[in-house]
Amino acid sequence: PDDVTSDVSTPICAPTPTSKAQDGGSVATLDGDLALGAFAGIARAYGLGKISGRVGVHDVALRGHLSAPVITGQIDIPADNPPIEVTLGGDTKLKLEIPALLLKIVDDTLYISGDAKLGGQKFWFGDLGNHQTFFMLGGDSCAGTFGVAARGELDGRLLQANLPKVFLRATGSFEIKDFFLEGQVKDEPRIDTLFGLIEPGPRGFLGELTFGGLDPIQISRGPIEVVRCSSRQRCPDDLQGYAAFIGGRAAARAGSAPTTALRAKIGTRGRATVWGYAVVNSDFSGLAASDLRLEFADVRFTSFDNSGRPQLKTVLSSDGVALQGREFMRLAGDIQVVSAKWIRDAQEQFKVLSFEDPTPAPESAPPPFLEQLQLDLNVRTSSPARVDNNVFKGVEGHLQLTVGGTYGDLDLAGKIDVNTGVLDINILGTPYDIQRGKVVLQEELSESTVDVLAVRQEPIYIDNQPRQMYLELGGTLDTIEWRCIVQGDATGALSSYECAQYLVLGGGEQEAAESTVKRYGGGGLLGKPINLFGNLTKVRLNRYIEDSAPGAAPYIPEVSLQLGQFGIVADVETPPRWFRSNWANLRLGAGYTRGYPGLLLRQSANWRVRFKLLDNLSLEFRDSSRSYYNERIIFDPLRQQKLELKFDLQLPSVR
Secondary structure, eight states: OOOOOGGGGSOSSOOOOOSGGGSOSOEEEEEEEEEGGGGHHHHHHTTEEEEEOEEEEEEEEEESOTTSOEEEEEEEOOTTSOOEEEEEOSSSOEEEEEEEEEEEEETTEEEEEEEEEETTEEEEESOBTTBOOEEEOOOTTTTTEEEEEEEEEEEHHHHHHHOTTTEEEEEEEEEEEEEEEEEEOSSSOEEEEEEEEEEEEEEEEEEEESSTTBOOEEEEEOOEEEEEOSSSSOOGGGOOSEEEEETOGGGTTOSSOOTTSEEEEETTTEEEEEEEEEEEOTTSSSEEEEEEEEEEEEEEEEEEOTTSOEEEEEEEEEEEEEEEEESEEEEEEEEEEEEEEEOSOOEEOSSEEEOSOSSOOOOOOOOHHHHTOEEEEEEEESSOEEEOSSSEEEEEEEEEEEEEEETTEEEEEEEEEEEEEEEOOGGGOSOEEEEEEEEEEOSSGGGOEEEEEEEESSOEEETTEEEOEEEEEEEETTEEEEEEEETTOTTOSBOHHHHHHHHHHOTTOHHHHHHHHHHTTOOTGGGSOHHHHHHHTOEETHHHHHHHOTTTGGGSOEEEEEEOSSEEEEEEEOOTTTEEOSSEEEEEEEEEEEEOTTSSEEEEEEEEEEEEETTTEEEEEEEEEEEESOGGGOOSOSEEEEEEEEEOOOOOOOO
């Protein structure tokens, strides 16, 4: 589109001299100083805080009839007076200082000029270039017409204060190179002309979002033009509304990233480039048109479950994702998963496993724009994705995923090929090595089908002969069932319940084991060693908090109780969010064990400090002490202090 800006300075209602000043009638004049503190009550009604300072009133005159007076005069801040100070409201208090102000009233038009400081940043308003700052007080058709011309810097804290649901933290600034706004407020408020040219300030802009799971975003360079679409400010396809040109008008339809594109740093390693345009409807009801292009590399993204706990950590890259369309938007492109790790625990039950989110999703409909957004995304892993939680240890696999449909009605297709890893289900005791596996993704992610085969790390004995035992996982992600297959056992494949009973009661001698358990009056689970029973009786007190206050749960220390092999175990540890930065994490913890009466251990206590750096380097200090019922037969020291340095290096599986 043509860049037409010369007509912007011509207002619809231009201030022109009138002949009213020559009319007869009475004349009233006003001179002196005016203390602004007298207007504190009016200021509070508009959400402002404290207001202080004085202004000088010079030759302000009212001429003509009272029904249509003509006002002339001047108001300013005398040179020896302190600046006007106004405290702005909001969560973040900001002080507005106006050291210079000049108001002139000529022929029913108020002209305003001066400079101000907001959040330490200075900006100017008034007569800038071909634009003026004015407000028309009189005139039948032009009363209420206004114009604002300004330049300066917009402090990031001001954005945080006015957009608390968007920015958790914001620093730096945006530099307003040029800004002009003209409109009417007499009857129905409207904006006739808008033009703004904005760039990141000298220190850039750093913002941390309250949603999305992204690291802080630092915008370093790239212009943004904002316009009100009109015959003087044409928008793409002559659309009406408000348009934003990311990277400037010259980059509106560029097929590849131009030199003027907006550049951003995300976290410690992530990079992103954005260019193109977006047009919003005049009533701000949604997007009228868009052609935005995005390229990014090594961007860390964390997905959270419905209770606010992290469940998936990824690093993403893409050579091109585009949001394009008119009325109906389409998001398309290829996304490469550089690394991914699933960390949310699975729900363990006696018969099944489940990856379903234990906390129901909040009932809130997405905005109409998102609900109707069409998707065409291809997601691939460039290195094996990992699963590390309470059941799967170091499981690796490759992902191929196609996302179609709309945001409100997703259409998922693809698969995850599992290569290697360990399956460790508490109720089954010994871990299992995964031999092969596949997850076929469905439209409903929880209904994706699972097919995994694993072999027991330790053999079981049938007729005093070692036999391999295999575990088959099947079903869907929200209900995974397992079966057991034992070499040399005529029972064949067993169901989840039969599999658990087989291991609990003892393979190969099932009848004898059952009679022994019944003789002591216990059920199947009581015949298992105490460590298995302890795993089944472990209680995490935080789960009760997650049910009643899911938003506060991630900030509450993690507390658990368990019947361990040697006694009752209590453990407490600070949550990951307490001492966390973009590159490091510090956690403090303590544990206490009270031994069972009649056994060896009397009590044991420990406290620990763990420092983790860049996800692969950790340093842990642990101080532990213990006491026994009979210390004469114990050779271990009663107190131990340990300093441990760990470096994790992950290599792709050969398989």
